Amino acid sequence: MLEKAGSGHTGGSLGMADVFAALYFRVAKDIHTTKVGRDRFILSNGHICPVWYATLAEAGFIKKEELLTLRQTGSRLQGHPVNHDFPFAELSTGSLGQGFPAAVGLALGYKMDKHKGKIYVSLGDGELQEGSIWEAFMAASNYKLDNLIAFIDRNMVQQSGKTEEMMALEPLAEKIASFGWQVIEADGHDFDAILAGFEKAGEKGPSCIIFQTKMGKGVSFIEDKFEWHGVAVNSEQASLALKELGE
Ligand SMILES: Cc1ncc(C[n+]2csc(CCOP(=O)(O)OP(=O)(O)O)c2C)c(N)n1
Numbered sequence: 009m010l011e012k013a014g015s016g017h018t019g020g021s022l023g024m025a026d027v028f029a030a031l032y033f034r035v036a037k038d039i040h041t042t043k044v045g046r047d048r049f050i051l052s053n054g055h056i057c058p059v060w061y062a063t064l065a066e067a068g069f070i071k072k073e074e075l076l077t078l079r080q081t082g083s084r085l086q087g088h089p090v091n092h093d094f095p096f097a098e099l100s101t102g103s104l105g106q107g108f109p110a111a112v113g114l115a116l117g118y119k120m121d122k123h124k125g126k127i128y129v130s131l132g133d134g135e136l137q138e139g140s141i142w143e144a145f146m147a148a149s150n151y152k153l154d155n156l157i158a159f160i161d162r163n164m165v166q167q168s169g170k171t172e173e174m175m176a177l178e179p180l181a182e183k184i185a186s187f188g189w190q191v192i193e194a195d196g197h198d199f200d201a202i203l204a205g206f207e208k209a210g211e212k213g214p215s216c217i218i219f220q221t222k223m224g225k226g227v228s229f230i231e232d233k234f235e236w237h238g239v240a241v242n243s244e245q246a247s248l249a250l251k252e253l254g255e
Pocket of ligand 1: 103134
């Protein structure tokens, strides 16, 4: 889909594929149904929507053919999630630092309405450099939002370099814990670890899972290279990548 679009975010999308598979196929309940109090998901790091759209297709919510409309005028699958006409997006995201605070509000609303469901929210590590993220961490613990599960794509890179060289985040786990959150660290490419992380996160909260990931996981010429943050594969690279991924 990225090859066809000719632009988009390849690196982060590949890096979060394992976590998204776990979330949609094992963890989230009644997601995208009409059930009151269903689990909900917000993609705060909206730029990695290719992996989310692919997950939605794999799970049968949208048709696989629609994936090839990525980023085209009139498509529901824009380069960042747009929620009008696309019921799976709880809100439009992509302006970093916005989705997480909205998820906090949603979780608070769920508590007030006594809904049982969980609110899952995906964040990028570079995204944590937005001030609104830390207001949201503070508010979620103030309101004791044990129905909120945030997870971070801790690939150590962002658009133009390494996070620790641009705006250091470490010691990240301690920082988030000091805001009153349960913090879990897990290998974002080990399914047992991912599932154990989500399970523990559901026990008390608010909870944040820091998933250690590799940008571009599974494709040798993309892995760990921040230069692939927002670049699409050309046709030759796409073939090589799919071959490496075993398709
Ligand atoms: C408010 C805002 N500022 C800047 C951008 C442009 N932008 C998109 S992704 C990104 C880097 C985010 O880094 P990270 O969250 O680590 O994502 P990764 O590179 O790992 O996919 C930036 C600066 C944006 N989308 N929103």
